[in-house]
Amino acid sequence: MRVLIFALVVAGCDSETNFSNKSDDEVSVEGVAEMAYNPEYMVFTDLNWEQGVSFGQDFNISNVGDNNLTITTLDIANSGDGAFFVQEEDNLILGPGLERTFTVVATLYEDRVAVGELRVKSNDADARDLRIPLCAFPAGYKGDTTCVTDEDTSEDTGE
Numbered sequence: 001m002r003v004l005i006f007a008l009v010v011a012g013c014d015s016e017t018n019f020s021n022k023s024d025d026e027v028s029v030e031g032v033a034e035m036a037y038n039p040e041y042m043v044f045t046d047l048n049w050e051q052g053v054s055f056g057q058d059f060n061i062s063n064v065g066d067n068n069l070t071i072t073t074l075d076i077a078n079s080g081d082g083a084f085f086v087q088e089e090d091n092l093i094l095g096p097g098l099e100r101t102f103t104v105v106a107t108l109y110e111d112r113v114a115v116g117e118l119r120v121k122s123n124d125a126d127a128r129d130l131r132i133p134l135c136a137f138p139a140g141y142k143g144d145t146t147c148v149t150d151e152d153t154s155e156d157t158g159e
Contacts, residue, residue: 031096034065035124041133041147042104042118048139049108056106059086059118059132062099069094073121074102077131080114083107084134106136113137115147 037060044055063069074089085105094100104118118132135147 031067032065032125033063033067033069033123035069035120035122035127035130036062036064037120037127037130037132039132042135043145043147044106044134044136045141045145046139047106047108047136049111052107052109054105054107056103059102059104060099061094061102061120063094063096065124066096068096068123070123071120072123073119075119076104076134077117077119078115080116080134080136082109083114083136084116084118086118104134106134108136108138111138113141113143 039057039059042057042059044057047053047055061069061071061074071089071092071094074086074092076084076086083106085107086102089102092100106114108114114134114136116134118134120130120132121128122130124130133147135145137143137145
């Protein structure tokens with residue numbers, strides 16, 4: 001009888017055994033990360049560069065999707081010769097429905113307009129490398145205070 005049971009056990013075993021690291025109770029993640037943000041651009045006016053006065057404005061990011069939003073980078077790009085500052089973030093995760101506020105600070109060091117960008121890199125398929133225009137104007141500036149970035153300043157040379 002023992003030989004028969006042993007033979008049945010051996011006969012039931014394959015020479016190839018497959019193993020899996022996947023847990024049987026593993027749940028697949030579905031949904032998308034979708035970022036909402038405001039404002040679309042930031043304008044700082046009447047900055048007194050002689051006194052080194054700084055002004056700050058809030059920038060809000062919220063996750064309006066149904067999966068985690070990962071902000072891989074939030075920083076200042078094209079800083080306007082150091083006129084703009086934000087506390088940098090790397091690998092920030094916002095769950096669905098969560099929001100985070102950042103403060104962008106502008107300080108002018110010369111009597112001239114400064115232009116820069118707030119850069120937000122994320123896993124939002126529609127905004128993987130978002131650029132928010134930043135413009136700072138000195139006190140007494142008499143020109144147009146519309147925020148124009150490098151991308152917007154292409155000139156028609158007639159060629």
